Amino acid sequence: MSIASDLRQPTWPARGRHRLRRSATEAGSAILGLVLLIWSLAPIYNMFLIALDPEEGEIEFTGNIWIRQPTLDGFIDVVRQEARYLEDFWHQFGNSLYIGLSTAALTVLIGSLASFAVARMRLPKGALLTNAALLTYAIPVSFLIVPYYLIVHNYGLAEDPWAVIAAQVAFATPFAILMLQLYASLIPSQLDDAARVDGASALQIYLRIYLPLTTPAMAVVAIYALMLAWNDYLYPAVLLLPRNMTVAVTQGQLFSDTDAPWNAMMAAAIIYVLPPIALLFALRRYVAASLRTVSSGV
Amino acid sequence: MSGTQVFAAGRPGVGRGRWRPAWRGALRGSDVTWAIAFIAPYAAVFLGFVVYPVGYALWMAGRPSLYAELISDPLYLRAAVNTLLFAGVGVNVKMFLALLLSGFFLRRRWWIKPLLAVFVLPWLIAAAQACVSFHWMLIGELGLVNRVLSELFGIDGPIWFNSRWLATGSNIVVYTWKWLPFWTVIFLAARMTIPRDLYDAATVDGATGIRRFIHVTFPLMANLYLICTLLATLWALGDFTTVYLVSGGAPAHSSEVLATLGFRYAFATAQPALGVAAVMSALPVLIPIVIVMMRRLQTREMRL
DSSP, X not given: OOHHHHHHOTTHHHHHHHHHHHHHHHHHHHHHHHHHHHHHHHHXXXXXXXXXXXXXXXXXXXXXXXXXXXXXXHHHHHHTTOSTXXXXXXXXXXXXXXXXXXXXXXXXXXXXXXHHHHHTSOOTTHHHHHHHHHGGGGSOGGGGHHHHHHHHHHTTOTTOHHHHHHHHHHHHHHHHHHHHHHHHTTSOTHHHHHHHHTTOOHHHXXXXXXXXXXXXXXXXXXXHHHHHHHHOOHHHHHHXXXXXXXXHHHGGGGGGOTTSOHHHHHHHHHHHHHHHHHHHHHTHHHHHHHHHHHHHHO | OHHHHHHHHHSTTSXXXXXXXXXXXXXXXXXXXXXXXXXXXXXXXXXIIIIHHHHHHHHHTTXXXXXXXXXXXXXXXXXXXXXXXXXXXXXXXXXXXXXXXXXXXXXXOTTHHXXXXXXXXXXXXXXXXXXXXXXXXXXXXXXXXXXXXXXXXXXXXXXXXXXXXXXXXXXXXXXXXHHHXXXXXXXXXXXXXXXXXXXXXXHHTTOOXXXXXXXXXXXXXXXXXXXXXXXXXXXXXXXXXXXXXXXXXTTTTTTOOHHHHHHHHHHTSOOHHHHHHHHHTTHHHHHHHHHHHHHHHHOGGGOO
């Protein structure tokens, strides 16, 4: 290479090095992406591996690592409630749904009422209420299971789904109040003032202005509460009888019996985890938009 | 405004040192009734299902002899160490990975969005179901992990739940798997709010790559990072499902954490007071975390 061409294109070797580095980072990020894909999907793959296994779930003895002869027998057993431990599958599924929806409805209702009082009625010590509510999260939920179990007996709610619902509502509402309050702070207060001048009572302002305008945030709160209740293990496991248990709990029974029908168990697990995923993916734009609004308002 | 202050001056101690908005005087009698009515349902739930259980727990765990009993139990000391590992090491590794990965997910490639959708799946899947799947991946020589190790790489994998450290490590990895996506998404959202101008300015000043991260990204996210780490520590300290369903405390209760050990004391050996004392012994760690976190949350001006 002559000096002249060196002068004309001084960046040649640098550009080559640059290109090399770029393709190296490109390959690196592709490898990282692949690792993340395997990391995220491995247990899910394992679920399908066991659920689709034909040999009555003797997978831990055959030890396949590929899905060889997939069969839907496990799923069919679950749907027909013919697998051991899963005789009440749909009933338990209904319990999960009942507890989840009740928790969501009550959390939205109670949280929205309290957040209205704090955010819109301008109580002198409103912030104190939110802070007190948030203190709920200072002690992990699992630490309170023993006193909670005893208290529920005092309340006459032993083995009652409402014991679980009450617990979930108590733990979901502080988040609901915070979320709704942040969202409500973005609504101009002149709306309330105008309604007030027209003679609207607090209840009317709540029903006509607050509820319609906070709907997106309430949807997020409802999804949060529903998923909290749907996915919880400890509280339903302790507070409910096998008959009125949620599906999340039946999975724990795997450990007491080595002859349990694994494929049906895993098929039940797959059926159980699908609704929240479907719900969240269906509403993802909505949830993301609402979260963005709140975080920009903080 | 002035009316309120005159009013307040007549009553020492009322409204002192605090700014009172002008409408305060306008909160009429019927409004007060409404406000109480709106707050009453939550107040009832809070008192009946939060304050009462917490008070009950403190009362149950109040006897000093319980702690002497705990200290003399080798299971308790192991569980306490495991809990510290679970929350101390597990959480910090997870948060740091989440911070790095949030940068990775900012890349502009066609496959980043689908990858992110797959990556958040662990967060959406119920913990119990995921933990059961992990349990079967790790158990014995025929679990998926050891089968893959032996068939693809010719390695004889260890029996994961036969050693306290491997079992605890497995629990930590599973917990990381479950919560890494959540924190990554939080950090990703925070990074997206950092104005591009800052990066452009840093580039002009010659900062790229790692230096841009250290001098621009991290200082802006430091408060959020700290708050999230404290919150994650709080959650990890109280995690029950992972340890209960992945290792189940095996071998011989040596991989238990405080939450599962308290559960076993209370429900397997019928010592409820000891069980509550076991979990309440985490309070000296919990309370400082909560205090620091609340202080940090109030320094909002440091946030983006």
